[in-house]
Amino acid sequence: MSAPPTSTAALGSSSEPALDFSDVWLGFEEGPILRGLSFSVQPRETLILLGETGTGKTLTLKLAAGLLCPDSGTVRALGQDITGKPERELLEFRRQVGFVFQEGALFDSLTVGENVAYRLEEDHVSEEEIGPRVGEVLRFVELEHTVDLLPSELSGGMRRRVSIARALITRPPIVLYDSPTAGLDPITSQTIITLILRLRDVYGVTALLATHRLQDGFALANFHFDPATRTVRREPTPESAAAITRFLVLRDGRIYFEGSPTAMLESPDPYLRRFLI
Amino acid sequence: MSNTPLPATRQQSSVAASSSVIGVLTEAAKESVLKVQDYSILSYHSVANLFSRPRYMPDTVTQMDDIGTGSLPIVLLSGFFIGAVMVLQTGTQFQRFGQVSLTGDIVSLALVRELGPTITGLLVAGRCSSGIASELGSMLVTEQVDAMRAMGTNPSRKLVSPRVLAALIVVPLLTTISVFVGLLGGMVASVFSLRLSATTFWQRAIAILEFSDLMQGFSKSVVFAFILSTVGCYQGLNVRGGTQGVGRATTQAVVVSSVLIIVADTFLTKLALYLADKL
Numbered sequence: 001m002s003a004p005p006t007s008t009a010a011l012g013s014s015s016e017p018a019l020d021f022s023d024v025w026l027g028f029e030e031g032p033i034l035r036g037l038s039f040s041v042q043p044r045e046t047l048i049l050l051g052e053t054g055t056g057k058t059l060t061l062k063l064a065a066g067l068l069c070p071d072s073g074t075v076r077a078l079g080q081d082i083t084g085k086p087e088r089e090l091l092e093f094r095r096q097v098g099f100v101f102q103e104g105a106l107f108d109s110l111t112v113g114e115n116v117a118y119r120l121e122e123d124h125v126s127e128e129e130i131g132p133r134v135g136e137v138l139r140f141v142e143l144e145h146t147v148d149l150l151p152s153e154l155s156g157g158m159r160r161r162v163s164i165a166r167a168l169i170t171r172p173p174i175v176l177y178d179s180p181t182a183g184l185d186p187i188t189s190q191t192i193i194t195l196i197l198r199l200r201d202v203y204g205v206t207a208l209l210a211t212h213r214l215q216d217g218f219a220l221a222n223f224h225f226d227p228a229t230r231t232v233r234r235e236p237t238p239e240s241a242a243a244i245t246r247f248l249v250l251r252d253g254r255i256y257f258e259g260s261p262t263a264m265l266e267s268p269d270p271y272l273r274r275f276l277i
Numbered sequence: 278m279s280n281t282p283l284p285a286t287r288q289q290s291s292v293a294a295s296s297s298v299i300g301v302l303t304e305a306a307k308e309s310v311l312k313v314q315d316y317s318i319l320s321y322h323s324v325a326n327l328f329s330r331p332r333y334m335p336d337t338v339t340q341m342d343d344i345g346t347g348s349l350p351i352v353l354l355s356g357f358f359i360g361a362v363m364v365l366q367t368g369t370q371f372q373r374f375g376q377v378s379l380t381g382d383i384v385s386l387a388l389v390r391e392l393g394p395t396i397t398g399l400l401v402a403g404r405c406s407s408g409i410a411s412e413l414g415s416m417l418v419t420e421q422v423d424a425m426r427a428m429g430t431n432p433s434r435k436l437v438s439p440r441v442l443a444a445l446i447v448v449p450l451l452t453t454i455s456v457f458v459g460l461l462g463g464m465v466a467s468v469f470s471l472r473l474s475a476t477t478f479w480q481r482a483i484a485i486l487e488f489s490d491l492m493q494g495f496s497k498s499v500v501f502a503f504i505l506s507t508v509g510c511y512q513g514l515n516v517r518g519g520t521q522g523v524g525r526a527t528t529q530a531v532v533v534s535s536v537l538i539i540v541a542d543t544f545l546t547k548l549a550l551y552l553a554d555k556l
Contacts (some may be wrong), residue, residue: 099424107424125291
């Protein structure tokens with residue numbers, strides 16, 4: 001395993017949530033999309049944001065990153081209220097948050113190496129430092145050999161992994177994943193989930209993961225990455241997984257369910273059962 | 278909803294449906310005013326960004342190469358033949374009055390004051406405004422602009438300002454080249470078609486020009502450069518509807534920037550003539 005690519009220093013040791021939504025409303029001219037969302041994500045926790053297409057999962061992630069501003073309510077992240085902050089301050093804040101976009105959103109005119117190094121270049125980090133750090137994160141996602149390739153030369157799964165590498169380059173304490181396995185085959189999806197597991201279990205990254213695939217959530221809830229053996233293992237008990245993984249189901253812009261993987265699994269609710277089939 | 282300081286990337290939806298004709302017209306008027314407002318803000322930031330850090334000079338140089346070097350062949354070709362056509366059209370008229378030597382005067386004035394900046398502006402708008410719109414539009418629909426913001430980069434600084442600055446530097450240079458090549462074309466046409474000597478043509482063409490003529494041409498090229506670059510950026514960053522929207526934005530960029538260039542030309546000409554009269 002390569003050197004740690006992430007840091008949780010920004011989270012501090014306080015018990016304050018890493019991310020906190022309080023009565024957040026967001027709408028467009030067609031009407032409200034998010035209707036009074038309130039939830040929080042504790043440091044080192046993984047919150048699985050589950051919901052059908054169009055329920056506002058991506059909007060929630062963009063709110064968490066300060067890419068959108070809510071119509072009302074407050075969003076706090078890393079101990080600061082980011083609601084209504086001026087863009088200049090938000091640009092600073094976003095440097096502490098990793099964002100993995102659904103389709104990767106890699107800059108198609110830049111090589112993989114340049115994509116991953118983008119943030120460091122923006123921060124005028126020296127070339128001597130950029131090279132090793134890019135190599136380190138690309139090694140982490142097992143794509144070191146693609147450094148000189150263009151995104152168009154990569155497969156869909158590889159693009160997602162490069163996107164994860166790009167999000168990790170500045171060692172953010174929070175990573176937001178927007179449907180990271182959408183449209184991928186099961187084996188590639190498993191590779192992506194394993195990467196997310198490694199980030200969570202080895203480096204304690206706080207994660208908000210939007211998906212419509214329940215199996216992604218349960219994979220994160222039921223397995224953990226063992227750094228000693230570098231293998232993915234099943235959690236010994238359901239409770240140990242529940243401690244760091246929670247589900248939050250959105251329906252029509254509202255929170256329909258919030259709870260542990262076990263509670264999700266055992267819920268008799270017909271709507272939730274539809275996800276389980 | 279205010280989601281971004283870059284107004285051009287706002288994600289507000291289209292005009293709400295209204296049943297009455299007045300309602301539809303009112304909404305359309307509001308939408309138009311909103312577009313003008315967003316365009317004005319984008320234009321303001323594109324210039325204001327140049328006076329503070331970070332500045333993206335390598336991106337500016339890349340854009341200068343794309344706009345300048347890329348547009349050079351069409352500017353050279355069109356400039357040469359426009360000059361030649363001008364001589365052929367005006368020369369025959371002057372021949373009727375036995376004043377063929379005036380051809381150099383009229384071609385020179387027309388090229389420097391009007392045709393050089395306008396034709397160059399329209400050509401570069403057709404080539405680059407559409408290119409900028411499609412490039413930025415593609416970046417927007419593939420979430421690259423959001424990715425940029427998510428990584429702490431201001432897209433206005435990174436994407437808009439370098440393109441505007443590059444156009445402001447390069448378009449006046451292209452205009453100068455276009456005018457020179459146009460005069461060359463005019464000279465060739467006058468020598469072979471009107472039997473006018475090259476020396477006479479050049480002497481008349483240069484002697485007729487005053488400082489105000491040069492300033493008129495230069496100021497027009499600067500304004501046209503600003504229009505074509507900002508319109509391209511605005512259309513690109515306001516794409517809606519995926520790849521189809523990118524196509525629409527590209528067409529819109531050419532149409533809007535071309536029309537604005539012609540409209541601006543009228544007002545700038547009037548202003549320049551007024552100032553030349555006063556000064």
